[in-house]
Amino acid sequence: MRAAGDTKVVRGVELRRDPAREPCFEIVHLHHDVPESGSVTLEGRRQRAHREYNQEVQTLEIAALCLVDFPDVPWQLRMELARQCWDEARHAQMAYDHLKELGGWKGMYAIANLDWATVAMLDSLPARLAIQHRTFEAGSLDSEHASVPMLKEMGHHGHAEMMDAIEADEIQHVRFGNEWLKRLTAAQPRALLEVASAVTWLRRVVEATGGDRLKEIATSSDTRELAGFSESEITQVDSMARAALRSTTTEPGATHHG
Numbered sequence: 673m674r675a676a677g678d679t680k681v682v683r684g685v686e687l688r689r690d691p692a693r694e695p696c697f698e699i700v701h702l703h704h705d706v707p708e709s710g711s712v713t714l715e716g717r718r719q720r721a722h723r724e725y726n727q728e729v730q731t732l733e734i735a736a737l738c739l740v741d742f743p744d745v746p747w748q749l750r751m752e753l754a755r756q757c758w759d760e761a762r763h764a765q766m767a768y769d770h771l772k773e774l775g776g777w778k779g780m781y782a783i784a785n786l787d788w789a790t791v792a793m794l795d796s797l798p799a800r801l802a803i804q805h806r807t808f809e810a811g812s813l814d815s816e817h818a819s820v821p822m823l824k825e826m827g828h829h830g831h832a833e834m835m836d837a838i839e840a841d842e843i844q845h846v847r848f849g850n851e852w853l854k855r856l857t858a859a860q861p862r863a864l865l866e867v868a869s870a871v872t873w874l875r876r877v878v879e880a881t882g883g884d885r886l887k888e889i890a891t892s893s894d895t896r897e898l899a900g901f902s903e904s905e906i907t908q909v910d911s912m913a914r915a916a917l918r919s920t921t922t923e924p925g926a927t928h929h930g
Contacts, residue, residue: 680789685880688792691733696779697726701789702881707781712826714774719781721771726783728767732760734791734804742797752848759841766834773830790877798856798863799870805849807874809842 680689682701690699700706706723709716735756743750768778791804820839823832857863 679793682789683880685877686793687786687789687877689789690785691730691788693783694778698779698782700782700784701786703784703786704882705782706784717828717831718771718774718776721767721774722776722778722781722783725764725767725771725778726785727787728760728764730785730788731804731809732757732764733788734800735760737792738797738800745797749848749852752852756845756848759845763838763841766838770831770834786877786881790874794870794873796863796866796870798853798860799866801849801853801856802867803870803874805846806853809849810846813839813842813846 678689679686680701681687693699707719708723709719735753739750739753739757771777771780787804787808791800791808794800794803820832820836823829823835853867857867
């Protein structure tokens, strides 16, 4: 599905070439090259809004690419992906409007498109659902669920309402990804191998690119249950997150949270 010259190499790993962006954007290839102070200052809030804007655009592009690359999947799944494109377009506009409200602008900071670069390399729709919906977007549910009360406590009620609305849509995206992944793997057992290969691929990408330092964000059991995860799956996710966090706190220079 990839044309010649449609890839790039980052730290020895072949990834999908970046999607088109306006000339105002500086594109970098690693998350840690994107400014992220983590502060609650105006500058920190602008950085977050800028990242959220590009993140929503990437997610839209991934859903649209699935429609293009897999035209023969069941119509109901194509409709889910099409609705997701509409949702992500609205989310991107919301994030961009919020950025402007904070006095920011497009291209204010560097951007990275690692989600796109990773997921768009996968040639199987079940593999993409497993990585994009069941992994990346499900992980976003945890951070969004944690951020809403924090934003309200800081008095940023407009931003809290925006994140709450986005979370409601994302729950449905993860839910349909979960449901269709189960249907597709049940109908074609070979898809299980494609998913396993995709998970291995993701680990390789994370190891090569460094990934983001883990932060102590609790697994949101309520939202993951709404998104179609079973109780045992939620417990497993929480255990894996805690184990990963413990491993980072033993690294030289690591800071323990809590």
